[in-house]
Amino acid sequence: MPLEIAITRPQRWDAPFGELMTDGDVERLLRLEPFVSMDPTEFPAAVPLAGILRNDTRVVDFPDGSIVVREGDYGNSAFLVLSGRVKVVLDGLDDMLLGRPKQPKTGLLGSMLRLWKNPKLPEVRGKWCAQEATSQPDGTTSDHSAHPRIFLQDVPRLLYGSHTLSLHTGEIFGELAAMTRMPRAATVLADGDAQLLEIRWQGLRDLMRRTEALRNHIERLYRESSLRVHLRETPLLADLPELELSAVAEATVFETHGNFEWQAAFDAATKSAPADAIVNEPLIVEEGLPSDGLTLVLAGVARLSHRHGLGHRTIAYLGKGQVHGLA
Numbered sequence: 135m136p137l138e139i140a141i142t143r144p145q146r147w148d149a150p151f152g153e154l155m156t157d158g159d160v161e162r163l164l165r166l167e168p169f170v171s172m173d174p175t176e177f178p179a180a181v182p183l184a185g186i187l188r189n190d191t192r193v194v195d196f197p198d199g200s201i202v203v204r205e206g207d208y209g210n211s212a213f214l215v216l217s218g219r220v221k222v223v224l225d226g227l228d229d230m231l232l233g234r235p236k237q238p239k240t241g242l243l244g245s246m247l248r249l250w251k252n253p254k255l256p257e258v259r260g261k262w263c264a265q266e267a268t269s270q271p272d273g274t275t276s277d278h279s280a281h282p283r284i285f286l287q288d289v290p291r292l293l294y295g296s297h298t299l300s301l302h303t304g305e306i307f308g309e310l311a312a313m314t315r316m317p318r319a320a321t322v323l324a325d326g327d328a329q330l331l332e333i334r335w336q337g338l339r340d341l342m343r344r345t346e347a348l349r350n351h352i353e354r355l356y357r358e359s360s361l362r363v364h365l366r367e368t369p370l371l372a373d374l375p376e377l378e379l380s381a382v383a384e385a386t387v388f389e390t391h392g393n394f395e396w397q398a399a400f401d402a403a404t405k406s407a408p409a410d411a412i413v414n415e416p417l418i419v420e421e422g423l424p425s426d427g428l429t430l431v432l433a434g435v436a437r438l439s440h441r442h443g444l445g446h447r448t449i450a451y452l453g454k455g456q457v458h459g460l461a
Contacts, residue, residue, distance in 0.1 A: 143180050144189075144336070151211075151334045152192025160187045163331065166216070167304050168351040176344050183344075190337025196220075196324035203308055205321045211332045212309035215301055218328030222299040222307065223321045299363070300325060305355050312338060314433040316454070353388055361386060368430060368455050387427075391416040392434070419459065429458045 152159075163169050164184070174183045193216065196202055202220060203209055213220075301307055301322075311318045312335040333341070341348045361383050365371050371379060392415075418429060421441060429436075431452050438458065439446040452458060 143185070146334075146336055147185070147189040150189040151332070151337070152189075155188050155192060157188075159193060160184050163187050163191070168347045171347040171351075172341075172345045177340075181340055181344075183341075186337045186340055190340075191331055191333045194330050194332050196328045196330060198324055198326050200324045202322040202324060202328075202330065203311075203318045203320075205319065206317050208315065208317055209308060209311050211334045212306060212312045212338050213322075214306050214331040214333065215303050216329045216331050217303055219300050219302045219325045220307070220328055220330070221323045221325040222301060223323065299360070306352055309338060309352055310433055313342075316433050356388075357383070357386075364432065365430075368457070370457055370460070389418075391418050391436075425459045428460055431456050431458075 164187070169183070169187065172183055177183045177186075196218075202213060205223070307322060308318065310316065312333075315335075342352075362379060365379060365382060365386075366374075371382065374382070415437065418436060419425065421439075431454055433454055436452040436458070437448055438450040438452055439448045441447075
């Protein structure tokens, strides 16, 4: 009698991200980069590549001038440009133009009163729900979100003199904010009608975990389009001449420390002794060893500590844009 093995698929697939995704949509995606370069055998039976594309992605159409993501907002997903192009606004736009009303300043008394009015419910994030489907020429369908869209009129005039960057078919954006649960670093607009593949962060995590293709794809695009911008935003490098900045960019090495499932580790750390917490934290550089480079924090938080007795004493925390190893 053959042995039966039960395979448990991810619970998140009980509510697919793109409820209208079809086999035709999945087949179309598997013919495109970076998915065509991925080896399906690298994925476990419980979380196959086709299953991730079917359950953790959706195709969304954005008309010309519509806002895809807004600077400062939190997001759960990354985007891959399937057709058309989008424009990344690196200088930022006025909050009123982005549909974000100005918040009145709160005084000391108001801040204290707000503590008593905070809801008791745990923090949650809403899910964009696809409600409609539009047939495509190749027989596939695309989802349209019920989330209210914000459009900008006369985009060329509004962006005149702003620092912008165009992303075309095959390029990815939003992955850093999605994986780190950090605010969006820039506003992205549809530059003409654009069709995007939205990937929720769990699916993006599984894709990056199982294959080098997506990690290499994202790193290459980041080097080509965004690295110099982020280096220029770092106060230490802000006034560096362009030639020297390019040399720094060429010598930059990307590293990821820790993992994106930090909630469980954080909860466990809060219940353990403070002296034991550092044992489970990924080591980036070690005190006393020679330094072979400058570490720039792109996202997340790093702890800076000195040895003290039999343990360590925390002296600072380093966040986005801060550096270590200069001295």
